[in-house]
Amino acid sequence: MNAVDLTRTNELSRRLSAMSRERFYDVYHSFEWPERLDPDRFAMSPEITTLAGTEVLNSLTDEQIHALTVYETATLFSNTLNGERLLVSGLATQLYGRDATPEITDYLHHFLDEENKHMIMFGVFCDTYAGRVYPEKKLAFAEGPMAPGEALIRFYAMAMVVEAFGDYYNVRTMQDDRCDPLAREISRVHHQDEARHLAFDRAYLTELAAEHLPQWPEETLTAFRKWLAGFMRVNWVTFYNPAAYRDAGIENPYEVQQLALASESQKTLRRDISRGTVRFFLKIGLLDEEPEL
Ligand SMILES: [Fe+2]
Numbered sequence: 001m002n003a004v005d006l007t008r009t010n011e012l013s014r015r016l017s018a019m020s021r022e023r024f025y026d027v028y029h030s031f032e033w034p035e036r037l038d039p040d041r042f043a044m045s046p047e048i049t050t051l052a053g054t055e056v057l058n059s060l061t062d063e064q065i066h067a068l069t070v071y072e073t074a075t076l077f078s079n080t081l082n083g084e085r086l087l088v089s090g091l092a093t094q095l096y097g098r099d100a101t102p103e104i105t106d107y108l109h110h111f112l113d114e115e116n117k118h119m120i121m122f123g124v125f126c127d128t129y130a131g132r133v134y135p136e137k138k139l140a141f142a143e144g145p146m147a148p149g150e151a152l153i154r155f156y157a158m159a160m161v162v163e164a165f166g167d168y169y170n171v172r173t174m175q176d177d178r179c180d181p182l183a184r185e186i187s188r189v190h191h192q193d194e195a196r197h198l199a200f201d202r203a204y205l206t207e208l209a210a211e212h213l214p215q216w217p218e219e220t221l222t223a224f225r226k227w228l229a230g231f232m233r234v235n236w237v238t239f240y241n242p243a244a245y246r247d248a249g250i251e252n253p254y255e256v257q258q259l260a261l262a263s264e265s266q267k268t269l270r271r272d273i274s275r276g277t278v279r280f281f282l283k284i285g286l287l288d289e290e291p292e293l
């Protein structure tokens, strides 16, 4: 067993496992899948789409705005699903492994089970209402030798970036009664599980960082922080999806992508949405300055 003090992570894992058992659900019987989404309701709040606050949004028809919310929801669900594929494979590797206490392994079974369910519900949503799951965008993975604890810290930092990002959108959608009931219900179910995953990520990362970061050479720490800031940035860029713009009937999707990325209101939105995650990373030392998002 490793020497990291995992007292709090173990204690939390016990509670989270109990909650996951209590709320265990069958994803195949959790949703009604209508033939099409409600044309009078958004799939996500227009204020958090990638065109919010841009001149492009003002030029769109109501139908295009509705379609944008559908295809951006499909982008969010596809990106989340693709992140979950990696997550599940990493979690499976960690089960019963050198770094996992029995309490952690017990919880990882739930974490993995829940992510598998999420991929099923997101997959059905994307296939049914967007005609496909948008393909995976290659994110920045590190290569080469790693410092002690680094692989695990990278893994949970990535998990947290993707999960906290998706959770913000889930919460906004589930609270917005202008949104489609199915999109809201999927968001609610995902948010319930993700609240536990994020609590686990935070506890585990806190104890791993406290043990390992003080031992890392300065250049390892600098390279890690650069990588994490880059990962957060790339994760955002994948949400500005030209294929979704095209599917929503918007012309010049690549130009629209560049315009949206550069827009001041979108920069503010990105900073606001990522604030909590950035603060946490600063607090435990994974970042030492606010990244350019
Ligand atoms: Fe998930």
Ligand SMILES: [Fe+2]
Pocket (backbone or CB within 6 Å): 115, 163, 193, 194, 197
């Ligand atoms: Fe999750």
